[in-house]
Amino acid sequence: MGRQMKIVNPYVETGTWLRGSFHNHTTNSDGWFPLETVYKMYGGYDFLGISDHDKITEHVSEREIPTVFEATEVSSPQTHMLLVKPPRSILENYSNEFTIENYQRFVDLTVENGGFAVLVHPNRYFSNFWNLEDMFKLENFLGVEVYNGDGNPEYDIAFDKWDALLSSGRKVWGFGNDDSHVYGQEKRAWNMVMAKENTNEAIVDAITKGNFYISTGxxxxxxxxxxxxxxxxxxxxxxxxxxxxxxxxxxxxxxxxxxxxxxxxxxxxxxxxxxxxxxxxxxxxxxxxxxxxxxxxx
Ligand SMILES: [Zn+2]
Ligand SMILES: [Zn+2]
The missing domain is CATH 2.60.40.10 (Immunoglobulins)
Incomplete structure (x- = not known):
């Protein structure tokens, strides 16, 4: 008998490829456009998350995008973290202070609520980035934004940090998001998710299992x-x-x-x-x- 080898493939379950981005801004924080314009900019997407800084923007405007996610970007001056489907209760006595304890609490509450956390733009050294040691201290987050569509190739890709986590045995997925603020930043990077159906639950289920990939086209x-x-x-x-x-x-x-x-x-x-x-x-x-x-x- 040869060497025993097990290859764990996240792309086993079948479904339909759905396209979407979880990390985008509106005028509710520092985006240039109101929610209804952002929906139009993302016409054709199967799902969309709006993640204004330290706020949960409600999906109240008219839209054609079938599935939307409430999200927020916890935005300390040091590091930013995307929470997809956080409980609204996290905004009570809210602080974006970056301590592992505070960020860990946000991660855990979001996971309990059926959502997930992603460490975003970890290499944005001119402003908000993640030290590798802090990434190792935090647990229970689902992934790392390895491709941020903001548009600066020196700061917006982070395959090095993803590989470092993976090489140490951490099972974390790679995400691609626009982080759109202004016109022209939409539809640069997204996630293709193989989901059973186009619902919040089915998309989160597939994402949690790693049944998705990053695309720029x-x-x-x-x-x-x-x-x-x-x-x-x-x-x-x-x-x-x-x-x-x-x-x-x-x-x-x-x-x-x-x-x-x-x-x-x-x-x-x-x-x-x-x-x-x-x-x-x-x-x-x-x-x-x-x-x-x-x-x-x-
Ligand atoms: Zn950010
Ligand atoms: Zn952002």
Whole structure:
């Protein structure tokens, strides 16, 4: 018998791919546009979260987006944390002071309420960022915003911190959000969620299980495991299949395990067993991308 290997694939359950962003602002905090305009800017999205700073904006305006999430961005001067579906009661005696104790309390109350917490723009060194040691001290949060659409490539991507958490054995998912404040920041980065149906509960359920990926325009049709091999089916159709793709398989500490390029619609990686985890990034020629969650190799 060969070496025993277990590959934990979050992309097992079937459903429909739904598109949405959880982290966006309105005039209720420092966004430029009122809620009803933000809804229009996100026309075509399946779900949308509004996360004004230290406030819960109620979804009162008319909208076509089928599913909306109440959210807030806990915004101390040091670090920011997104709470999706927090209980409104967190605003009683509210303080955004950054202590692990205070932030942990917000995380736990939100999880109890059927929501989740995401540590956002962890590398925004010019203002609000996360020290890795604080990220390790906090528990029970679901993920890290590894792609923030604000638009500064030096500060708005954080694959390094995600890899550091994953490499130490923390099971946290990667999120992509616009963090939109002004016109032109909408629809840059989002999450594609494989949900049973388009409801708050089904989306949170899929997100909690890691059955989603980050997109800036390209995507995955599905990711399967066949024996010890990870099979990545890239989004495919007659037009896309003619285009050049760059697929990278990353493992522990962000190490590049394999690169596969070509006018392909599938890429495979045979696991050796010592990867810790494998996550996949794909770029379509032109730069549109998608980033998978990790598949843990145990
Ligand atoms: Zn922020
Ligand atoms: Zn924000």
């Amino acid at each position: 390209y995507g995955f049709d599905g990711i399967q495991v066949d024996g010890n091999t990870i099979v990545v089916n890239l989004r495919s159709n007659e037009l896309l299949d003619k285009m050049y793709k760059y697929v990278t398989f990353f493992g522990k500490d962000g190490q590049v395990l394999q690169e596969t390029t070509g006018r392909i619609k599938q890429a495979t990686y045979a696991c050796k067993g010592d990867e810790g985890y494998v996550r996949i990034a794909v770029y379509l020629e032109g730069g549109y991308s998608a980033f998978s969650q990790p598949l843990f190799v145990e």
